[in-house]
């Protein structure tokens with residue numbers, strides 16, 4: 001049976017609707033909120049989504065040319081509360097009026113699932129680096145309890161475990177904050193990347209990995225201070241080298257621990273050429289394969305929500321309207337992965 005799912009994403013500044021079937025992606029439409037000054041303002045972003053959500057959904061469905069929708073998937077979290085609520089309201093209304101199942105998707109899990117699908121890989125370690133998120137994830141099968149005398153409950157799936165994550169802010173937000181301080185407009189990541197190309201010297205900056213977790217706020221403060229003594233190019237370069245080395249170290253340790261053979265990159269910061277280069281070197285060293293999906297599937301997109309919704313619905317999961325409250329701090333390891 002071919003199901004057609006509409007997925008809606010709007011956890012932060014990107015509002016996007018995608019339509020997929022088991023066969024592939026039928027269509028995607030997007031509207032991006034761009035703050036006039038400073039960073040993302042959650043209420044302004046939510047207002048943007050409310051203004052554009054009807055036209056974005058209509059455009060996606062019209063370009064998909066489908067006559068039937070079998071389920072509505074939406075980003076249930078993590079993300080900014082006002083943005084999540086706007087998207088959830090539209091998703092509930094659509095599911096009710098079309099009388100089809102509603103599917104609540106974890107945004108981080110969706111990044112992983114679309115990467116697996118698009119890169120044709122089964123079981124990667126994923127480094128997910130975006131504005132608000134920085135995590136190293138990998139699938140873990142649930143263990144049977146060998147000492148329990150109780151009958152084994154029906155045994156389905158496992159979870160995406162978080163092997164390491166940021167202890168404070170996401171790497172993208174950290175780069176954006178530094179960039180704003182240095183006088184660049186939002187988003188700052190790409191500007192730091194191009195400025196770093198002119199560097200001549202590496203300046204030591206705080207390298208903070210605690211166990212399997214990392215932290216960026218001390219590094220950002222030190223980088224801002226370094227601007228008083230060093231050139232912008234050198235600081236941008238050193239900031240990238242230090243922050244990315246932290247991310248690559250934790251990813252490498254997760255690969256070593258899980259003995260998986262594939263590394264997947266996801267999230268907007270994954271556009272960075274230097275980060276890719278460092279991950280590629282690490283993977284080559286370990287004999288692992290490094291995978292980067294097409295750019296449109298790396299950042300936040302409605303297609304990843306639709307596709308994950310499709311997997312979930314096919315494994316029998318849907319969300320009653322009364323349980324469809326948004327979860328701004330929704331962690332990927334809270335999700336039972338019933339579709340694997």
Ligand code: ATP
Nearest residue numbers: 012130131132133172187188189190267268269272
């Ligand atoms: P979420 O955190 O909810 O996934 P987001 O909208 O913050 O959503 P993305 O769109 O995935 O995340 O990523 C945006 C971030 O990516 C911004 O912080 C931006 O500075 C950063 N970024 C984009 N291009 C580059 C680049 N070339 N180098 C470094 N950072 C980049």
Ligand code: FE2
Nearest residue numbers: 130267299300
């Ligand atoms: Fe994201």
